[in-house]
Amino acid sequence: MGVEYLTPEYEVIRNENRCIACGVCVRQCANEVHAFLEGTEKIISDDAKCVDCQRCVSLCPTHALKIVKNDCRLRENANWDNDTIREVYKQANSGGVLLSSMGNPKPLPVYWDKILINASQVTNPPIDPLREPMETRVFLGKRPQKVERGADGKLRCELLPMIELSMPIMFSAMSYGSISYNAHASLARAAQALGICYNTGEGGLHEDFYAYGDNTIVQVASGRFGVHENYLEAARAIEIKMGQGAKPGIGGHLPGSKIVGDVSRTRMIPEGSDAITPAPHHDIYPIEDLRQLVFSLKDATDYRKPVIVKVAAVHNIAAIASGIARSGADVIAIDGFRGGTGAAPTRIRDNVGIPIELALAAVDQRLRDEGIRNDVSLVVGGSVRSASDVVKAIALGADACYIATAALLALGCHLCRTCQSGKCNWGIATQRPDLVKRLNPDVGSERLVHLMDAWRHEIKELMGGMGINSVEALRGNRLMLRGVGLTEKELQILGIAHAGE
Amino acid sequence: MNEYIIIGNGVAAVGCIEGVRSQDAEGRITVISKERHPVYCRPLISYYLEGKTDLSRMPYRDEDFYEKSGCRVLYGLASAQIDPAKQTVTTDDGKTLSYTSVCVATGSSPFVPPIAGLDTVPDKFSFMTLDDALALEEATQTPKRVLIVGAGLIGLKCAEGLHARAASITVCDLADHVLPSILDADCASILQSHLEQNGIRFMLSDTVERFDGCTAHMRSGGTVDFDVLVMAVGVRANTALAKGCGCETNRGVLVGDNMETTVSGIYAAGDCTEGTDASCGQKRVLAILPNAYMQGFTAGVNMAGGTARFDNAIPMNAISFFGLHVMTAGTYDGELYEEKTDGGCKKLYTKDDLLKGFILIGDTTRAGLYTSLIRERTSLQTINFELMKKVATSAAYSSEKRKRSFGGVV
C-alpha cells in the first residue's frame, strides 16, 4: 500500500522547556509513539501512532506533554465531514468493516440531560442525609402476586431468590478476555466491598474469582463460553445475554491472539482459537425458546438463582420486555444504544438501537399497564454516567442501573476507544502481561469503591432534597422529574411533565 | 553490679560498650584508653590529611557518647596486666580495678623493620593514629619530598592523603605489585597506573637497604632523596597483654565465635584478635573496621550475660584512590569470572557452589550483594548467578526472597 491519505488524528505537543527526558512516555506507550532520538537525550514522537489515550500525559511528571486534535482539516463540508471522509479512506485502504470500541460518540440526544429533578420547598421538608437514615438498598427479582398465610394465620415469609444490593447499581457485563484479569479482580473486589454485583460477561469465571460468587452475576451468552455447572452454582444470579446496546443484533469476535493462557481455560476453548459469539442464541429463535432456557438454567440451579435476561434497547423494546417478563425471567436488563463494547462494527455501534431513557420509560409503563411490573425487576444500562443519571433512571422506573463505562473510567480508562487493538495502555482492555500489570487491583478496587461511595452520597443528597428517604419511594416516581426542551411526544413517552407544569 | 572493663578505645570498644548496654543498663563500664582522644576511626586519618574531614567531624560518636552510655574513660593509660584469678586489671600507673568481665581491644601497632641507618632519618613517621597524622601534618607545612616504605593500604592511603601537601611522593615495596595483601598483580597494575597518573612514583620489588640521613639506598642500587619518611610496612596485633595473662595467641589473640579468649571471663575484639574467616574457614587476623565493631558488640553482649555469635566475618575492603574505587572481599580461591572495563575490572571467585571472593575496581555499584553472597554462603544454584555475575542485582534472586527483602521488615 502506498500513501493511505490518512493524516494523523492527533498531535503530540511536547514542551521542550519542561521535558526532562525521563523517558516515562517512551516506556509507557504501548503504541510506541515516543522514542529517544538515537544517541541523544531528546525524545521524539510519532503522531500517527497516537490514539489519544493520555497515558503519557497523565504520567509525565513535569506536565510537558499534551495531545491535541490535529487541526489539519479537509475543506469544510457539513455533509462530508472529516470523520466520514476518513472512514471512507480507511475502508478504501483495507476493504474491511470498520471497528470501534466503547459507546456511540455521535451527538445524538442524551435525554438524561434534558430531565431535571425536583426538590422540596415549604410544603414538605427536605431530609438531611447527614442527620437521618437514607436507604439505598434494593432487591431485584420476582415478587409474588399475593401474600400467603399459613394455617396458623401467620404470614408465610417466603420470597423467591432475589439479588440484594446495598445501592441500586451493578457493574455490567465485561468479559475476561475483553478486559484484563486485574480489571476483573478490581470489579470483583469492589463489588464485594460495596455489597453489589459485578458481571462476568461471556468470558467465563476465572477460578480465582469464585470467592466473589455472592457478588457475581454469571452470563450465559450465545457462545456459551465458560458455562458449566460450577459456574452457574457459584453465582448470585445468572444472566442470559440476548443482546448488547453497543451492537444489537450482532455477535462478537474475540481474536485468537487474545485467547491465551487463563483466558482460554476460563472460556473453555483452545488457545489461539477465535472466540466467535453468534448473533442469535441458536437455541432461541422465538420467545418460547427463551422460556425454555430460563427454566433450564433454573432447573440446573435448583431454583436458587434469579435469572436475568439482557437485551439491547431496540424499537419495539416494550413488547419484547413484556414477552421476557412472561418468560419466567426474574430481571430484565436493558442496554441502551450508548453502551460500551470492547469491539463493535462502527456502523452498528453508531446507528442501531435506541436511547435507554426512552426504552426504560416505555418498558416500565408497558409492564405496569399489563399489571406485570412486579413479576420482574428492571435494570438499565447503556451510558449511566453519574449519580443524577441513576436517580433519573430510578424515578423513570428502573430498579437498578448497570454501569460499565463509568467503572472503566474509574479504573483509568480514558475513552480513547481503541480497545480492539489490545494495546490498552491503562491495563484494562488488554491481555499483554506488561500492560495488564499496570492496573493494580488494590488501586482499581479502591477507586471503584470511591466512585460508588461518592455516587451513593449524591443519590442520598438528591433523594433527601426530594424528601425521600428510601430508594423504594423514588422508583417510578416520575412526578419528581420534569423535562426541558423536549417535544410533547418525548414527554409523553418519558411520562413526565415539562418544567414549569 | 557488674564491672566491665574494656582495654582500648577504638571501634571495637564502642561495639563492646553498645553490646554491653544492649543487655545491661546498670553495670559499670570502664574504658582504658591509651590515646588521649575520644574514639575516632583510624582510617579517617588519611582523609584528615587530605582535608576531607577535620578534627571536629572525626569523632566516631557524639560528644556525650560515653556519658550517655554510662562509661568512664581513663585516657592516657595502658593496662599493665590482667589477673584472671583475682579478676583485676592493673594499669600502668599502678591502679587496680576489679572486673566481672574484661574485653581486650588493644588493636595493632605498626611494624617497623630494622633497617640500617633508620635512626639517622630526622623526620620519620608511622601512619596509624591521629597523632601520627597530626605530626605528619606538622612536618609537611611546606611541600616536602615524601618516601613511603610499603605499598599496602596504609602506605597508599598515606600517599593519597599527603598528595596535595607533598612536593613528590615515592612509594617502595618489596612486593612486585601494590596492595599485595588484597590485590593480584593484574588488578594492582590498574590501580598502580591510576596512582601514577596522579603523580605517585613507585619502586616495586625493591626496598630500602640503608638510610643515610635523608637518602635511602635501595636494594636495586639507586637512591631516593626525601624530606619525610613514612614507614608503612605492616601492622602487628597487640597481643602482649592477653598473652601475659594466659590467653592463647597466634598472630592475634585467639577467640571463638562468642569472642571469648581461651581464658574465661576475658574477651577480645578488634584488630588484636584472630578469628575465623568465613570465606575460607581459616583463622586469620581480620583487621578491618566492620569486623572490629561487630566483634566488639558480640563480646559486649556475651560479657553482659547475653548470647551472641559472630561467625560470618570475612576480609573485605572498600578503598578509593583519587576517585578510583577498589573493593575486595573474601578469598581468591576457585573458578574465576572476569570482566575488564575501561579503567577497571571485576573478578569473582566461585567454588563449591559458593562465591568465595571478589575484586572490583571502578564500578562498585551494589557490591554489597556480592559481599552478602559470601557472608551468607548463599548457594549459587538458588539464584540466577549468570545475571548476578554481570551485574550485582537482587533481580537474580527468587521473587520470594525479594518479597522478603523489599516487602517485609528486615
Added chain:
Amino acid sequence: MTPKEGQVRIPSGCAIAAVISREGNRMTGERIIEAMKPMHDRSNGLGGGFAAYGIYPEYRDFYALHFFFDSRDTRKTCEAYLKERFEIYKAERIPTRKLPQITDEPMIWRYFVAPLQSVLRDLQLDEKEFVVRTVMHINTSMKGAYIFSSGKNMGTFKAVGFPEDVGVYYRLDEYEGYAWTAHGRYPTNTPGWWGGAHPFTLLDYSVVHNGEISSYDANRRYIEMFGYKCTLQTDTEVITYILDYLIRRQELTLSEAASVIAAPFWSTIEGKTDLEDKRKHIYLRTLFPSLLITGPFSIVLGFDGGLMALNDRLKLRSMVVGEKDDKVFVASEEAAIRVMEPDAGNLYAPAGGEPVIIRVKEGAY
C-alpha cells in the same frame, strides 16, 4: 383558570382530629366540630370534612353512597346506572343548613344500596370489589358525578370551607356515631373543590391525612396496576387505595399494613432480636417496596369498628393521642383533644411508624 383537584397535584397542610368509643357508645358530631376550632389556623377555609361511623344503624346492611352532582341531569344518568346494578333502598338529599360561609354547593345526595346478586354472579366479583369498581367507574367516567362516601353504616361529609363550618352545614350535631374523624385543609391553590376535601373514603375506609408525601407518584403508579384510578392526585386518595389494597385485597392486618407503608428502616429491622418479627418485616418490605410512603404524614384511618392512627417513619408531622374512660382521642394538637375532653389522660405522641389501633368492643357496633 386555576386547575382543580385531579387536574394537577396540589400539596396541602392540614389539621386532623378523631375520637372513638371503645365501648361503642355513640356521640353526636358536636364535640368533634368543637375540636377543630382551636386548630383553625391549620386550615385555610379551602376544605373541611368529617367521617362518622355507626351513624346509619337502621341501614347497616346497605352501602351508603354519598354523591356530589353538578346537575339534575347528571343525577338522573347516574341513578339509571345505579339501578342496573343495585337495589336502591333509599335515595335522598343529605340534609344541610344554609350558611353564609359555605357557598357554591353542588347537589348532595345519598343512596342506600345493595348490589344485585345476579350482576355479581355474572361478573364473578365479590360485593366489595363490585362496589369499588362502581365507585371507580363513576368517579372517572361520569362527568359531574362524584361518590365521596361508599361504606356501610358510615358516612363522610365534606365541603369547601373551614371544618367547623362544614360540620354545622351538614348538621352533624344531629348524627350519632361511635367514631368520628375530622379534617381541616390548607391547600396551596385557591379554589378548592368539594370532592378534594378530606376525608377520602373507599368502602368503609376513610382517611384523614396531614402531610405531603414524597413517594406519591411511586405509590400511585404502583397501586394503579391493581385497578385503582387516582383521579384526585391527592395523598389521601392514594393512601386510602393503598390501605384498601393491603387490608382488603392482600388481607394484611392493620399493623402489617402499617409496617408496609411506614416500614422500619433496614437498620432497625436488622437490629430486631425477635427473629419472626424480623423475618416478617424483611418479607413485607421486600414484597411491597413501592408502597413505602415517604415524606411527612400523619393519618387516621377509619374503618368498620375502629381507627388506626399512624405517622410517617421519621415523624415529620405532629400527632398526639389521649384517652379518657372508654374514649380515645387523636389530633394534630393536644389543644384539640382538650376541647373534646378536658380531663383526657395518657397523652403521648406515637413514634414514627408506630401504628395506634383502637377497636370497638366486638358486638358493640
Added chain:
Amino acid sequence: MKRVYVNEAWCLGCHLCEYNCAFANSGLQDMATALKGKPIYPRIHIEGSDAITYAVSCRHCTDPICVKSCIAGAIRKRDGVVRIDQTKCVGCLTCVLVCPYGALSPNENGVMQKCELCLQNSCGEPACVTGCPNRAIVYEEREEDA
C-alpha cells in the same frame, strides 16, 4: 514503624520514583528546573530483568550493617530511621560494600546518600510513594515476618 515497601507485581519500571525522589531532595520548587539537562542522583533505583522491575531503597534494617561498618560514624539509626550525616561522610563506600540490598549510592559529589523517608525534606510522605502510579511502592506499618 512505617517503612517503604515495594511490590514488584505492580512495578511498571516507569522510573517515576527516581525522578520524584531526585526532585524531592533537590530543594527546588519546580521539577523541570531541578532536573532538566542533568544526570539525576535519586535515593531509590529501579532494578530488574526482562520480566520484572522493582524499586530499591533503604530497608531501614532492624540491625543495619551499614551503621556498624561506617568508618566515619556518619551512618546512624535514630527513631527507626537510618540516616547519613553527610558532613561526616568521606565517601569510602564501605557502606556500599556491605549493604546486601544495594540501597546506598553516592551523590554527584561522591558523598553517600540514601532514602531517609523524605523526613528531612518538605514532602512529608516519601515522594516515591506518592508519585507511584500503580501503588507498587507503599509507605506503611508492617509486622516483622509478615
